[in-house]
Amino acid sequence: MMDDFLKSVEKKAFRIIQIATGNSDDALDILQDSMMAFVRHYSNKSEPELKPLFYRVVRNKIRDWYRKQKLKNLIFRYLPGTAKPESEIIQHPIESVEDMKNPDALTELKNSQAIKKLDESLKKLPHKQQQAFLLRAWEGLSTKETALAMKCSEGTVKTHYFRAVGRLKQELEGTWP
């Protein structure tokens, strides 16, 4: 059962973490840590509880990652003559489109560019808005489940979600897809 559940969430969870961290390798590490911790603590839970609890673990791991980055930057600042470590910029596979005369290739390029632009806009959102939007709109969690995953009230989820949609509209309207 656990394997089936993890299989059902793994790809979306990876993308959600990747958008939050902006780093694919770190996203893979966080996903693995999340899965381990989730299995260790919640494997006896009933099926309806699994998804919100899994994303709660993911949220905690992302929070730990942010703290770690802060600490890393702090350490690098204290060490003389070192610059801050730069985060990896996620590259999308636009370069794989070679034949621009092929209509499929053009569509693929347009879609890749749209995904890139969307990723950039999602990354610009404050973290809680980003989480509320991705969990509600994409992962399909209810307001109540999202509140459980984000460890906040349902009202707060609604506010974050509403603001996220507004910001995304502002950011993407007229230029996207």
Next chain:
Amino acid sequence: MALKIEKDFIEEIKDHLDQSIDELDTKTLSKIRASRIVAAERGRKGIISWFLPAGGIAAAALVMLITLSQFNSTSNDSLEISPEELMLVEMLSDEQQLELYENLEFYTWFAEDENNAG
């Protein structure tokens, strides 16, 4: 009407996010799969985390060390800790940060190496 437009807008975002999953490369997909298999397998075996208690003790010792050194370094009775130092103590007191602290030697070496290089 506005609601429908918003719904369409969100649907379009969802479509693109779904598509971004289809575009994940095979290397990433195999790593995701491996993570899941390892996690599910460990869940079945019920592995006990041996190093958590040791991590807690080490974190407590570290916080005490930093606090004591702060006391010793002040010449008068007033204790002034900068917000950055406070943040450092707070973060180091978190068990999750231990791994990073353990790598401090590496960061120091890296910094020295960078300095020597140029």
